[in-house]
Amino acid sequence: MKLFQVRKGQFVYYKNELHKVYSVKPMFKQSVHLYRLKDMQQDITRASNIEPCRPKHNDSFIFYGRRYTIDKNKKPEPGDYILIIKPAPDFLDHYSLNEIEKVDNVEDGNVVTTRDNGVKHSEYVVLVPGKAEKSEDIAYYDKTLVSEVQLAEDESPQISGDVSGDSPVVGDIYYDLKNDTKAMIIAMTEDEVFMGHNVTVHVTELSDEDKFRLIYRFDEGF
Numbered sequence: 001m002k003l004f005q006v007r008k009g010q011f012v013y014y015k016n017e018l019h020k021v022y023s024v025k026p027m028f029k030q031s032v033h034l035y036r037l038k039d040m041q042q043d044i045t046r047a048s049n050i051e052p053c054r055p056k057h058n059d060s061f062i063f064y065g066r067r068y069t070i071d072k073n074k075k076p077e078p079g080d081y082i083l084i085i086k087p088a089p090d091f092l093d094h095y096s097l098n099e100i101e102k103v104d105n106v107e108d109g110n111v112v113t114t115r116d117n118g119v120k121h122s123e124y125v126v127l128v129p130g131k132a133e134k135s136e137d138i139a140y141y142d143k144t145l146v147s148e149v150q151l152a153e154d155e156s157p158q159i160s161g162d163v164s165g166d167s168p169v170v171g172d173i174y175y176d177l178k179n180d181t182k183a184m185i186i187a188m189t190e191d192e193v194f195m196g197h198n199v200t201v202h203v204t205e206l207s208d209e210d211k212f213r214l215i216y217r218f219d220e221g222f
Contacts, residue, residue: 003032010098031046038064058136062139064203067155075126076111076124082102115202168185168193174214175213178211181197184196
């Protein structure tokens with residue numbers, strides 16, 4: 001890809017695996033900042049090293065250790081995850097392309113997420129847990145290049161131990177750019193992080209440099 005074609009939120013392939021762009025810094029040689037969707041491992045590369053991916057109905061991919069299938073027809077329910085494919089946020093809402101958010105409540109097809117974002121029915125598709133029948137696997141650019149061992153590991157519901165060191169833990173301190181404050185992680189579930197300043201976010205949001213900056217990592221003491 002050309003750098004001018006890359007924008008925040010895009011799904012792309014890097015090293016044969018599905019990633020999401022969380023930052024683009026044109027002044028740097030390695031200007032594209034990514035995280036791998038299956039485990040949130042971060043990478044930095046050049047635009048020429050990535051291939052675009054446009055997710056569509058019935059596509060299936062691995063997100064943070066679990067597989068989901070995109071379903072544009074399913075009606076969301078509280079607890080479901082949605083993928084925002086046509087973002088048109090109102091003034092008080094804060095979300096962008098291909099963000100994945102958890103549904104808190106639903107009204108006439110419009111949802112309010114656990115981040116207090118109001119998302120209209122025309123802006124999202126639902127992520128259904130598991131691999132639907134006849135769905136297309138977009139987790140890899142070329143699945144034939146992936147070993148059977150790696151495929152089995154990727155389908156495991158647990159995030160592998162070799163990347164957990166890069167994952168947030170209770171005690172980490174982040175700077176919340178939106179609220180202009182420092183806050184510690186005080187509790188976590190498998191996919192949500194509870195901050196000391198009464199903010200709850202999905203764990204993937206901590207990788208977004210436009211939202212959070214890591215200040216102190218508890219297990220490394222920096």
